[in-house]
Each structure stands twice: as structure tokens, then as C-alpha cells.
């Protein structure tokens with residue numbers, strides 16, 4: 001079941017109190033419209049009744065789509081530096097809901113679910129997009145790491161991240177995006193062959209693969225943040 005709760009929020013433009021429906025969980029098997037809204041950037045967009053200003057709530061919900069094996073704890077972008085604690089908390093929730101501490105029926109569903117943690121709207125959108133394109137999210141993150149070495153200009157910095165935004169067999173489209181404001185910057189297209197090359201070189205990427213999957217936050221940014229988990 002998809003859950004929303006009524007809450008009060010202040011309009012960031014005029015300060016008027018708005019009663020809004022904030023999402024707590026998305027069940028996309030039953031509500032494919034919510035998946036579509038995440039993909040077209042309209043999910044949790046609010047319009048102030050007083051001044052007409054549009055603003056978006058931060059992501060803070062669990063996303064479930066059993067048919068696609070997706071379980072995502074979608075978190076606010078500003079929490080990324082604490083990703084290890086967030087990963088542990090998310091896995092606690094997953095274990096009780098669909099993992100080893102769940103009832104047998106839920107555990108059976110959980111076997112086919114990939115638990116993930118994302119920070120910010122561009123990240124959760126990207127996970128849905130990657131799945132929709134039939135790609136593997138771990139390989140896409142390895143591809144980004146490879147691109148960092150190849151690109152002449154790398155605007156990677158805290159708050160700016162590289163996200164897959166579309167494409168197909170002709171090439172994969174990436175953009176540098178400011179996480180919190182979702183402002184897209186420079187975009188470029190990469191040949192699909194690079195993805196296939198990395199997917200076919202499991203041995204060469206084994207070490208990075210292990211780091212990326214040491215928790216449900218499967219994002220190359222974790223390799224640049226702090227000490228990571230103890231080996």
C-alpha cells in the first residue's frame with residue numbers, strides 16, 4: 001500500500017503554512033502512476049495556495065516494486081555524508097519487512113528484491129530509469145568511475161553528481177546534476193560499448209564492485225566519502 005500523511009509545511013517563498021500530503025511509502029506495483037511521477041520529476045511537487053510558488057518536498061520514503069525486484073529507501077540528499085548509518089538503518093527496516101527477520105511469506109518476496117538506498121530525487125529517479133532501460137545499477141556506477149578518468153572536465157564536488165538521464169542502444173546520456181536543487185549542468189552521451197565492456201570484465205572490476213556493494217547505497221560517491229566501512 002502507498003502511504004501518505006498530512007503534514008504542515010512552510011512555503012519557502014512566502015512562509016504561509018501549507019497542509020500537504022507527504023509520502024511515506026510507494027507501492028509501485030499498485031500505483032504505477034507514482035513511478036511515472038518520480039521519473040518525470042513531478043512527484044511531491046507542491047504549489048503554495050497563497051502565492052502560487054512551486055516547491056518540492058525532500059524524498060523520504062520507501063519504494064517497493066515487487067515485479068521489478070526494487071526496494072529503495074529514498075532519502076534526502078543532505079544525508080549522504082552519513083550514508084553508513086543510513087545504510088544500516090535501511091537494512092534494519094528491510095530485514096524486518098522482507099529479510100531474515102520477516103515472516104516466511106514476506107521473506108519469499110524479499111528473495112527477489114534488491115535493497116537500495118538513494119539520496120536526493122535525481123538518485124531515486126536514476127535507479128528507476130536504469131531498471132527501465134534493462135541495465136544493472138552496479139555496472140552503471142562502475143561506468144561513471146571509468147568516465148571520471150576519461151572526461152576532460154570533471155565537475156564532481158560535494159552536492160554535484162553524475163547521473164544517467166536516458167539514452168538507449170545508440171548511447172547512454174549522462175548529466176552533472178546539483179543534488180538538492182536538481183539543476184542539470186553539462187550533459188554528454190557515452191557509447192553503449194563502454195557499458196558492455198565493463199559488464200564483461202568482472203575480474204578487472206571485482207575490487208570496486210565489492211566496495212560499491214558493501215551496503216545498499218550503490219553509488220560511486222561512497223568511494224569518495226570518508227573512510228568507508230572497515231575492510
Ligand SMILES: [Zn+2]
Pocket residue numbers: 011012013014015016048049050051052053
Ligand atoms: Zn507561498
